[in-house]
Amino acid sequence: MDESRFRKEVADWMAAHLSGRFACLKHRGGPGDEEAWPALRKEWEQELAGGGWVGLGWPQEHGGRELPLSLQMVFHEEYVRAGGPGRIGHIGETLLAPTLIALGTPELQRRFLPGIREGREYWAQGYSEPGAGSDLAAITTRCWQDEDGNWRLQGQKVWTSLAHESDWIFVVARSTPGSVGREGLSFLLVPLRQPGIEIHPIRQMTGEAEFNSVFFDGAVTAADCIVGKPGEGWKVAMALLGFERGVSTLGQQMHFSHELQLLVDVARANGAARDPALRQRIAAAWIGLQGLRDNGLRMLEEDGGATAVRAEALIYKYAWSNWHRELGQLAMDVIGVAGDVRAADDAGSDALRRLQQVFFFSRADTIYAGTNEIQLNIIAERGLGMPRG
Numbered sequence: 001m002d003e004s005r006f007r008k009e010v011a012d013w014m015a016a017h018l019s020g021r022f023a024c025l026k027h028r029g030g031p032g033d034e035e036a037w038p039a040l041r042k043e044w045e046q047e048l049a050g051g052g053w054v055g056l057g058w059p060q061e062h063g064g065r066e067l068p069l070s071l072q073m074v075f076h077e078e079y080v081r082a083g084g085p086g087r088i089g090h091i092g093e094t095l096l097a098p099t100l101i102a103l104g105t106p107e108l109q110r111r112f113l114p115g116i117r118e119g120r121e122y123w124a125q126g127y128s129e130p131g132a133g134s135d136l137a138a139i140t141t142r143c144w145q146d147e148d149g150n151w152r153l154q155g156q157k158v159w160t161s162l163a164h165e166s167d168w169i170f171v172v173a174r175s176t177p178g179s180v181g182r183e184g185l186s187f188l189l190v191p192l193r194q195p196g197i198e199i200h201p202i203r204q205m206t207g208e209a210e211f212n213s214v215f216f217d218g219a220v221t222a223a224d225c226i227v228g229k230p231g232e233g234w235k236v237a238m239a240l241l242g243f244e245r246g247v248s249t250l251g252q253q254m255h256f257s258h259e260l261q262l263l264v265d266v267a268r269a270n271g272a273a274r275d276p277a278l279r280q281r282i283a284a285a286w287i288g289l290q291g292l293r294d295n296g297l298r299m300l301e302e303d304g305g306a307t308a309v310r311a312e313a314l315i316y317k318y319a320w321s322n323w324h325r326e327l328g329q330l331a332m333d334v335i336g337v338a339g340d341v342r343a344a345d346d347a348g349s350d351a352l353r354r355l356q357q358v359f360f361f362s363r364a365d366t367i368y369a370g371t372n373e374i375q376l377n378i379i380a381e382r383g384l385g386m387p388r389g
């Protein structure tokens, strides 16, 4: 498909649809702003689905459009340019769906992919526990099968993003009693709204409660709600992390460019752009962003669509998260003393509020989806072949 025609198609659709009752969503709901209009943002997900803009990289047999990455990139660029809001559906669309397409049974694919694609079912990720973060294999949440075959769960997950807005959670739990490490884990799909599950919000320094503790006390899910075989959950969990650190970040990059533009606008308006040291840092940020974009494209094979992640991905998480954390710091330096006073929550999409959110939330970028230290270990061991630490 012709790129410029496709670009125009996206831009026209966004202009026509991100209007009227959806207009208040422009540039809202991004990192640090997750509590903005959740119900309306779910309706927006359905609007997007209606336009055929969900599952762009999925194979056509699963209801996707099988678009090459270059066009997916164009979609994200135009989405952000138009002020498209943060996506509540991204965990389902970009993490679970590719995992189901790669490793799920046809029954699971038929059961769960349509709900994700149509913006009807929302997903959370149940990996981390109080004693299992970087060392994910230390998971202690247990699961077992009742006589009727249904799965039961007991334990606690933590830092679970958007669990309070989700219908389902994918959970890595220990199914083989007495097993340790990567062995004996299973990857279950569990409905969140049931008596055996409690969700407790955890408020972050952004002021938002984007993530939660999730407690399982005899929670139940159907016998066939398992991806892979019992005891083979580690393999599935790692495949999903490959998508988390790879293709799913395409859209996020575009938000970065919007944030950088906001920062430049503020610097021009308040005179910070005339400070040589700040000018230099702004230029370096712009150059860094081009590098991220190029590396993003390089690491995702054109023909691989939603599934191929190349070795270049090893440096990607480390690169983007540190770039973004620096951007948050730079934003505060550009704003100056005005940044020391927290912008009002009703300041909407004002630049000051938005850039403060970038500063606060970007502190978490070098933690979630693998901390800086873990990324450096991965680069050293897998990329450079150095001995395990």
Ligand SMILES: Cc1cc2nc3c(=O)[nH]c(=O)nc-3n(C[C@H](O)[C@H](O)[C@H](O)COP(=O)(O)OP(=O)(O)OC[C@H]3O[C@@H](n4cnc5c(N)ncnc54)[C@H](O)[C@@H]3O)c2cc1C
Binding pocket: 124, 125, 126, 127, 128, 129, 130, 132, 133, 134, 135, 158, 159, 160, 161, 162, 211, 364, 367, 368, 369, 370, 371, 372, 373, 374, 377
């Ligand atoms: C905003 C946000 C959203 C999140 N959302 C989710 C979610 O939706 N679902 C989910 O399951 N999890 C989620 N997480 C959790 C995230 O995956 C964990 O925080 C992360 O894996 C780190 O684990 P931890 O917090 O237990 O820290 P720890 O693993 O305890 O690490 C503490 C410190 O020790 C260092 N460290 C640990 N091991 C090593 C090592 N081997 N070598 C060198 N240094 C080491 C770490 O780098 C870190 O600095 C989220 C986290 C954040 C911040």
